Amino acid sequence: MVFSLNQVGADGFRLLNLNFSEAKLEDRFRTSYYKRSIGTSRLALFTTAILFAFFALFDKFAVSGYVSEFMVVRFYIVIPWLLLMVALSYLPNYQKYWEVLMFLSMQVTGSGMIYMLRRDPVSYYEGGLYTIIAGGYLFIKLRFIKASIGGWLLIGVYNFLIFFLADKGTFLVSDVIISNSLLVSLNIICMIGLYSSERLERLSFLRQEKLVEKQNEIEQININLENKVAERTKDLLHAKEKAEHSERLKSAFLANVSHEIRTPMNGILGFTELLKDPNVSGEDFQHFISIIEQSGHRLVDTVNDIVEISKIEAGSVDVSLSKFDIQDLVNELLNFFMLEADTKNLELTKSIQLSPENKLIYSDRNKLVSVFTNLIKNAIKFTDSGKIEVKCKVEDSSFVFSISDTGIGIAPGRIEAIFNRFEQGDISDRQARQGSGLGLAIAKSYVDMLDGEINVESCQEADNCGSTFTVELPIRKKL
Template sequence: MLLELVLSSLNESNESTILNKSIPLYLRKLNCFSAGVLKKQDLHFKEILIIPYVYKNSKDWEYVKSYFSNKQKSNYEPCLQLEHNNAVYYAYNLTNYGILILGRKKPFSINLINELNPIVNNLGIKLTQAYEHKQQQIVEKSLIESEQCLRTLLKTTAASILIFHNKRIIYANNSAEQFTGYDFMELVNLDISNLLHPDFKLFYENINTSELKEDKTLSSEVKILKKNHTEKWVNVNINQIKWLGLDAIIISAFDITQLKQTEQDLINAKEEAEKSERLKTAFLANISHEIRTPMSGILGFTELLKTPHLTNEKKEKYISIIEKSGDRMLNLINNIIDISKIEARLMSIKYSEVDVNEQLNNLFNFFNLEATNKGLKFKLNKTLANSPVIIKTDYEKFYAVLTNLIKNSIKYTDTGSIEVGYTIKKETNFIEFYIKDTGIGVPLSRQKAIFERFIQADIDDINATQGAGLGLSISKAFIEMLGGKIWIKSTKNEGSTFYFTLPFNT
């Protein structure tokens, strides 16, 4: 009988099977009227089996179960005994598993009680092993499912995921491959520093597993280099992770290149707006001076003309000053009107055929006297001097640009010469004009600024303070409207050469 009890669970490994096969055998072989198992869960005991099942709801069973549960919490003896309502109950300790309760009408002999102790203890060992094996299977299944879910998530997420150990990548998802340009085999075992822009090497050095606390995420914005050396900005979140038994670091990265560009564009736009506001404020202050100066000349010398008995010589001198002041005022007003039209996109273009040689001759005749009076030599250099050179452009804008550039050269040149000419670039179908002088020149740091609105070159000549700073800006706008470009080559104190191109179609 006892051998049969021992063998009842010998080859079984399932907890439920052991219970359902062994406990009825105990009930039958030991002539018991009831048998039950209380399983230990933390500090409590939970009923998991009772035979017969109808006994479950009896007051006797509730009392017996409560009695042995309380006793076992403080007294872990192999066997406890209770007499209740003309019956004897035995509670055997099932090792660490719980309690086996047997109910009989007559008590066991002392020998049987002692002989049952190791048999029940063996049953408890088998039940504990079966339970632990089941729990291990549940944990392993859960880990496998979790790993499968994690791998699926890593493969399908839009974030670029990299896992690395000891600074070397041990896993990369599909998004990381697509984003970096490296395939999986190229990424695996790659030093993580190879993906970082040189400016962020210090960030790489500071990534340390020991410094990452559990459930703590480090976030940062870094610049990386793709396989083709393209620079990209990414937002990275860094966490510690267990991966294949290793203490690893997982990085999830999102491309924020466009966002960073937008931020930079906003910063640049803000700076440009502030700069434009400063320039306009300076312009308004300057324009008031530019208007008052010629107006003072006009009004002042007009009043002087009323002086009785003026000599003809003084009258001519005063009238000349009034005329120059009027020309200066008119030029200023025209420039203001032009720049306003340009900004409002109201400036129109009127194309016509223009003879370049003819216009250069006209300008030479107009400015030669002024240059000569200043002690300057004025030269023309016409590539095709003996035949018309026709271009289709806006005559007024073309003439205004040349006039403005020649006037500037005369204004900022005290000695030497001024040369105006052109060359025809047949390979590009452009005609290139130049105005060269031996004047004070423009520093390299200011050569771009002189074409901006309201800005004059930061030069030493006192005459630089005269003018509203619109001429070159208007010239640049006109040339670009006509399909060309304008630039300067200059050396301070040695002179300047202004170039501009226009389309040349023969």
């Protein structure tokens, strides 16, 4: 395996320049580093400018022959540059150019000191150069790679000016070699220190980023949990409402069915007891028998409805298709209910618009008998006066059966509910008539099994407004 200083380490940044491999992460680190460092950098620049001005007092003692020349370096180049950098650091876009300008500040300040050193390479100015190099690493907050380049560049400038431009006879080569040894050692020590410091800063930043990421994840999890709790609460409230509604329906159904079973049973038992009286007249005897018979039929109808809906619930009802004459079926049912309609003084009429070709239908006859029977019985039950009209026709390859009445109608809010199992048009029993409330539920289930549709239109706004039930069935062809 080839080792490269530019390869990415386990911590996610490169070994040489310490940059993060992910560009966005590196940008966030530099922004964070800048915000933490800008105050220290301004202070370092301003302090360096003051020290450059202060040590001008010693120039006439150390190098009296070069005071004016040194004043130009100090007060016309280095100090103005440093103060300009402090002023620029308050500009809004300063962050974009911060590292470059800090690097140039290190070079300008160090080069100014080296220029003065070339007059006397072993003077007290050498300590100033050490301070500037160390300050480039530690105080103006350059990052490792730029500080390292800046330090080595100043050492190169120092040697160039001393050996090639300095006044001959003003220094000893041995002294310069010693100075170089100190400069190189200082630079290496500063490099090691800054490398370790920046690496630790990057590790700390990385941990902080991961901590923020985890916090965001936790916040998102909390939000999701809150949403789920709210959703579950909503579902529970909905389920509670449904349960309460079902409980009301159950209570209404049980009351209804109990009434439907108890009433005819009481009638049967009561009039059977009366029949035991040997003094009952023949006329009363026949009347009692008629009431017992009616009560028996009512009881049988109720039990049949319960058995029928139970089979539907259990999924044990099969469709048995056969070809039959739908017109004959409708006439048969109307003849059967004619007597019941006459008893209530209701006019029962029909309008059959079927040709010999389309009066045959391929469907389940028994189920259609149950559907039409329930609809006609309901029309008679809920109509006190007026008429009931039955219509049959073929429309768009469908058989259409409709029954209209002039009865009490259905409240708009209860139209959908009438097809629910165990439910009548008014579960409060305000206008409910005798019956289990299963007839329309059975009718709809059978119509659905036969691939048909059942609809209702109704109103309660005016007398004799009534209801109209419509059943549409496909005219199947026998295979």
